[in-house]
Amino acid sequence: MSQQNEATTTSRRNFLKTAGIAGSGLCLALYFPSLAKAAKIVNADEGGVDDVEMNAWVHINTSGKVTIFCHRAEMGQGAYQAVPQIVAEELEVDLDKVNIVFAQGNRKKYGGQVTGGSSTVRGSYKNLLKLGATAREMLIAAAAARWGVPAAECFAASAQVHHRPGGKTLHYGELVVSASKMEAPKEVKQKARADYKLIGKPLKRQDTVLKTNGTAIFGIDKKIPGMKYAAVERNPRLRGTVKSYDDSATMRVPGVTKVIKVKMAVFNTYREGVAVIANSTWAAMQGKKALKVEWDDSGFEHISTEDIYKRQQEDLATKEGLLLKKVGDPDAVIKKGGKVLDVVYQTPYQSHSCMEPLNCIAHYQGDKLEVWGPIQGPDWVQDFLSKEMGVAKENVFINMTFLGGGFGRKAFLDYPHEACVISKEIGAPVQVVWSREDDMTQGPYRPGVSYRCEAVVANGGIEAFKVRMSGQNTDHWDAEKSTKANGSTSEGFLKPYFEAIGNVSFSDVPFETPIPIMWWRSVYASTNGFAYESFIDEIALAAGKDPLELRRQYLKEDRIRKQIDKLVEVSGWKNRKKNEGYGVAMTECFNSTVGQVVKVSRGANGKVKIDHVWAVMDCGWYVNPDTIRAQVEGSIVMALGAATIHEITFKDGLVEQKNFYAYKMPRISDIPFEIEVHIMDNDAAAGGVGEPGLPPFAPALTNAIFDLTGSRIRKLPFDMNTI
Amino acid sequence: MISLNVNGESHSIDADPEMPLLWALRDILNLTGTKYGCGVAQCGACVVHLDGEAVRSCVTKVSRAGGRKVITIEGLSANNDHPLQKAWQEIDVPQCGYCHSGQIMSAAVLLRENPNPTDADIDAAMSGNICRCGTYPRIRKAIHLAAAWQAKGNGR
Numbered sequence: 001m002s003q004q005n006e007a008t009t010t011s012r013r014n015f016l017k018t019a020g021i022a023g024s025g026l027c028l029a030l031y032f033p034s035l036a037k038a039a040k041i042v043n044a045d046e047g048g049v050d051d052v053e054m055n056a057w058v059h060i061n062t063s064g065k066v067t068i069f070c071h072r073a074e075m076g077q078g079a080y081q082a083v084p085q086i087v088a089e090e091l092e093v094d095l096d097k098v099n100i101v102f103a104q105g106n107r108k109k110y111g112g113q114v115t116g117g118s119s120t121v122r123g124s125y126k127n128l129l130k131l132g133a134t135a136r137e138m139l140i141a142a143a144a145a146r147w148g149v150p151a152a153e154c155f156a157a158s159a160q161v162h163h164r165p166g167g168k169t170l171h172y173g174e175l176v177v178s179a180s181k182m183e184a185p186k187e188v189k190q191k192a193r194a195d196y197k198l199i200g201k202p203l204k205r206q207d208t209v210l211k212t213n214g215t216a217i218f219g220i221d222k223k224i225p226g227m228k229y230a231a232v233e234r235n236p237r238l239r240g241t242v243k244s245y246d247d248s249a250t251m252r253v254p255g256v257t258k259v260i261k262v263k264m265a266v267f268n269t270y271r272e273g274v275a276v277i278a279n280s281t282w283a284a285m286q287g288k289k290a291l292k293v294e295w296d297d298s299g300f301e302h303i304s305t306e307d308i309y310k311r312q313q314e315d316l317a318t319k320e321g322l323l324l325k326k327v328g329d330p331d332a333v334i335k336k337g338g339k340v341l342d343v344v345y346q347t348p349y350q351s352h353s354c355m356e357p358l359n360c361i362a363h364y365q366g367d368k369l370e371v372w373g374p375i376q377g378p379d380w381v382q383d384f385l386s387k388e389m390g391v392a393k394e395n396v397f398i399n400m401t402f403l404g405g406g407f408g409r410k411a412f413l414d415y416p417h418e419a420c421v422i423s424k425e426i427g428a429p430v431q432v433v434w435s436r437e438d439d440m441t442q443g444p445y446r447p448g449v450s451y452r453c454e455a456v457v458a459n460g461g462i463e464a465f466k467v468r469m470s471g472q473n474t475d476h477w478d479a480e481k482s483t484k485a486n487g488s489t490s491e492g493f494l495k496p497y498f499e500a501i502g503n504v505s506f507s508d509v510p511f512e513t514p515i516p517i518m519w520w521r522s523v524y525a526s527t528n529g530f531a532y533e534s535f536i537d538e539i540a541l542a543a544g545k546d547p548l549e550l551r552r553q554y555l556k557e558d559r560i561r562k563q564i565d566k567l568v569e570v571s572g573w574k575n576r577k578k579n580e581g582y583g584v585a586m587t588e589c590f591n592s593t594v595g596q597v598v599k600v601s602r603g604a605n606g607k608v609k610i611d612h613v614w615a616v617m618d619c620g621w622y623v624n625p626d627t628i629r630a631q632v633e634g635s636i637v638m639a640l641g642a643a644t645i646h647e648i649t650f651k652d653g654l655v656e657q658k659n660f661y662a663y664k665m666p667r668i669s670d671i672p673f674e675i676e677v678h679i680m681d682n683d684a685a686a687g688g689v690g691e692p693g694l695p696p697f698a699p700a701l702t703n704a705i706f707d708l709t710g711s712r713i714r715k716l717p718f719d720m721n722t723i
Numbered sequence: 724m725i726s727l728n729v730n731g732e733s734h735s736i737d738a739d740p741e742m743p744l745l746w747a748l749r750d751i752l753n754l755t756g757t758k759y760g761c762g763v764a765q766c767g768a769c770v771v772h773l774d775g776e777a778v779r780s781c782v783t784k785v786s787r788a789g790g791r792k793v794i795t796i797e798g799l800s801a802n803n804d805h806p807l808q809k810a811w812q813e814i815d816v817p818q819c820g821y822c823h824s825g826q827i828m829s830a831a832v833l834l835r836e837n838p839n840p841t842d843a844d845i846d847a848a849m850s851g852n853i854c855r856c857g858t859y860p861r862i863r864k865a866i867h868l869a870a871a872w873q874a875k876g877n878g879r
Contacts, residue, residue, distance in 0.1 A: 435762060
């Protein structure tokens with residue numbers, strides 16, 4: 001490991017404190033720039049069409065064009081659709097006539113922007129509804145004043161204010177200057193859910209057209225005048241330093257202009273690499289291939305996958321670890337003996353492998369720094385770069401493009417920082433493009449985790465339930481010693497189980513390696529869910545109970561009961577036929593609960609195949625049902641890959657998978673089955689959508705395989721062809 | 724200098740003949756709809772048509788495209804109204820959207836050669852294209868929809 005350990009990266013705890021990932025409690029006053037003052041003209045146009053800021057999310061120009069800012073990243077999950085769909089509802093504008101623009105990083109203006117934890121809608125919908133309604137009321141008030149009529153006689157629709165009795169109409173562009181000078185009302189009437197015209201409707205995504213003709217601009221597509229291209233050779237053992245390098249062959253590659261040594265942040269430390277600057281991406285990549293670098297990677301050379309799981313499971317056999325949560329006294333019950341289950345589950349390291357490899361453009365100009373890229377947390381990047389590059393925060397401009405996938409990886413700060421370091425060094429704007437191999441072998445990864453689960457089964461039920469988990473902790477980016485249990489140890493486990501079972505404990509047996517790790521879609525629920533929901537299935541068998549009925553016995557909340565009823569109804573759970581295996585799993589993740597039933601059978605070739613997946617999502621209040629269906633479908637495909645196809649393994653400190661020929665992905669031919677998604681309708685607060693559909697799939701699948709074959713799978717990934 | 728005909732336009736470009744067509748399109752002609760995904764013909768994000776055939780531009784030398792007709796996603800239709808593009812829009816197939824230029828370009832050759840593909844035909848033709856967001860069920864539906872529109876003669 002390198003010696004420069006005292007660096008100052010933002011720790012996750014700090015970030016959670018400051019960035020408010022689960023939603024900000026911003027007061028509305030912040031949103032309105034001009035309380036009874038001059039109109040804030042943000043973009044005066046030569047043709048006399050001025051763009052006026054109504055609030056941080058809404059600009060209206062004097063010809064009536066409405067712009068809604070999307071303050072969160074669009075990485076496929078539908079923020080670019082959901083944020084404007086919410087604002088447009090209360091603002092009374094037609095979504096397909098709105099101009100949607102990504103906001104720059106600015107936490108003061110937008111609250112936390114880190115697009116993680118499936119937090120975009122659940123964290124901001126109340127504010128977005130209110131600011132949309134407030135802007136609408138101000139436009140109505142401006143019209144009423146102009147007409148000299150009571151505002152109560154006016155209403156807004158399709159970006160116009162109408163005076164009902166007088167039959168008069170003004171469009172928003174005619175009103176925006178005077179409206180924006182008004183004082184924002186403190187209280188505004190918001191629509192009833194039943195009156196929504198946009199929210200709750202499966203409206204077509206506004207980015208689809210751009211994504212079918214090549215015009216959507218992802219980070220890798222962005223061009224800046226004078227921009228150079230760079231490729232970086234980084235230490236293949238993830239952290240460490242450059243001893244020496246020979247660039248003589250590189251400098252002979254046509255198009256290569258410069259080679260420099262760079263040092264870039266990786267969590268609490270730095271890694272070093274050698275950057276090749278060229279006039280095309282290809283030339284930079286070729287130049288990189290021709291480099292000869294000698295590395296100092298002491299401390300990393302012995303990491304191997306085999307050793308990781310051996311250490312975890314030895315610890316789980318002997319150590320109690322750090323207690324996170326305890327109800328009753330499961331240890332006392334287990335000590336008494338009886339029908340005790342005691343099993344270990346194992347889950348793999350995973351790469352995010354976004355289809356768009358990491359890339360970033362930076363333009364360092366001394367007292368000003370501008371960045372363009374596929375970035376999940378623009379406000380967080382702004383903080384970090386300001387500190388690392390020594391540029392005042394207000395002069396650090398972070399521009400989000402579309403993201404070709406994110407899944408947590410693009411919330412990491414290393415690749416924007418690297419681009420800034422290179423831009424500063426060469427004195428020009430530069431785009432750094434990571435090769436697929438760079439992207440796959442450099443991490444950070446989802447941590448591989450082992451679980452020891454113990455239970456006492458008696459009287460057709462669960463007398464005690466005890467879990468110990470051992471895996472790297474994403475809270476320990478700052479490499480502090482683990483003195484507190486990983487707060488995510490019980491993530492995914494349905495909360496009503498605790499009281500209903502009565503004797504439950506979750507502990508974390510700390511496990512550290514220098515492997516960089518990061519949130520991976522649904523974070524710990526993605527691995528916890530497999531262990532805990534497989535274990536519930538094993539308990540049901542031991543208790544002689546139907547797995548769904550055992551869940552119903554312990555999950556007594558009305559909302560979950562209804563969801564179980566729905567699962568039974570849509571999947572035909574009670575009419576299962578011979579030679580069909582059915583498995584169920586239910587997990588909670590980011591305030592949404594998802595239940596899935598998987599049906600499997602043996603094909604003509606004797607191999608186990610998936611026939612159907614039913615998913616029931618309860619995310620409370622929601623915006624776009626088609627986005628929800630798409631997210632659950634996609635989560636299931638991603639979960640299938642992580643459960644049955646790919647894993648990241650380490651040998652001698654090196655990652656063994658370098659590209660998609662080794663880290664294989666699900667293909668269309670792997671998904672011949674139907675995925676059917678149902679959404680529960682209720683008035684509960686909004687929950688997450690982008691991630692919660694992922695965790696239940698793996699256990700529902702392995703539970704179904706057990707139902708069909710009697711073979712219990714406790715280690716992921718497994719090969720469907722060998723069952 | 725290499726002569727390229729891309730989307731009906733002729734270009735003469737100064738590029739290393741070894742440079743893959745992908746990077747010539749993206750960095751020299753600024754046609755960024757064709758994507759870099761893996762660089763080794765594994766993912767299909769870079770699929771373009773070379774004289775009507777689907778090729779992976781990340782492993783196709785630009786010199787090989789000299790004097791031949793290249794069609795990229797930007798040139799598949801004049802108004803984003805190829806039956807596949809319309810079907811992609813109707814079903815809202817893309818999520819992140821990064822792979823879909825390649826998906827649509829692969830599917831376009833399939834539909835031209837086989838106007839009424841079965842699921843097995845779709846599997847065979849589309850298995851070279853990875854979608855990390857997992858939009859496969861919708862890709863399959865959209866190809867069937869485009870085929871049905873095309874059969875009825877109202878694909879546009």
